[in-house]
Amino acid sequence: MNIPVSAAPVGFWAATAMIACIVLCSTVGEVLTAGAMKSIGDLDDIRAHSGMKGAIRAVVTCPLFFAGVGFLALAFFALLFALNHLNLSLVAPASASLTLVTNAIAAKIFLKENVDRRRWTAAVLVCIGVYFLAH
């Protein structure tokens, strides 16, 4: 089975591996970044009290933020590589949607977020949506 591509044909497993790399790096990066932002607090409040410089200082002095950005940078270069071989209409929705599901699991485990029935239903709908997107 070949995936629709912009340049040379790419096999199903190669396309899956490219998208999996993006999803893995994005999930780790986003969970770390979300944890960092929660530890910093509401940026709008910080900006109201300390101005834009205070808000930027609060973000750039958080080590967890840089760990998250590191993984998001890896995800970005994985995305660039995938876009060189696959169509945008496959890569962007598939990686974004799968990241949503892996993030829901990671956010429940690591960030202790309340992932209720409503959010799980959304995750399932997105999974089915991704199945159709890949065809």
Place this chain on the structure above:
Amino acid sequence: MPHHKLSPHQYTILGLVALCAPLGDTCLSRGMTKLPAISLAHPVTLIAAVFTPWIALGIALLIGFFASYLTALSWADLTFVLPTTAFGNVIVALIARFWLHEAISWQRWLGVVLITVGVGFVAHGPSLTERPADTKSAPENANLQAPRAGETIDSQRASQRVKEQVL
């Protein structure tokens, strides 16, 4: 301020996240498809690609996305921000179809619709998991006990209603 009620300013931030991400991705796609195929044996060519006009514009848009995204994460759950901004997938499909002239089958359109419906589910729920510290700033919740980690004020109200009905 109850965190599950978003202000117009906060909706604007979410809108910027939804808009900047697909536009940035589209610029990246436009730039990358114009380049010759890049192999893993020459990863440095990926760095050089960053300085081409379309890729640079895409990166500028994605920086705008990231700033809005960080702001949104500071007052909403990750599991709320990601789905509500997934509406960008619809924008990507429209851009891919009408600007990049990619063929979009009816299955892919159905996938986009399902994702949008999923996003609708999340968007109607609370935006933030309440923590014990958050309840101090919400006088209307004073009669409620401090929620445990992972429990929302909404779920407390629901359980309180059930208790009242039982009694």
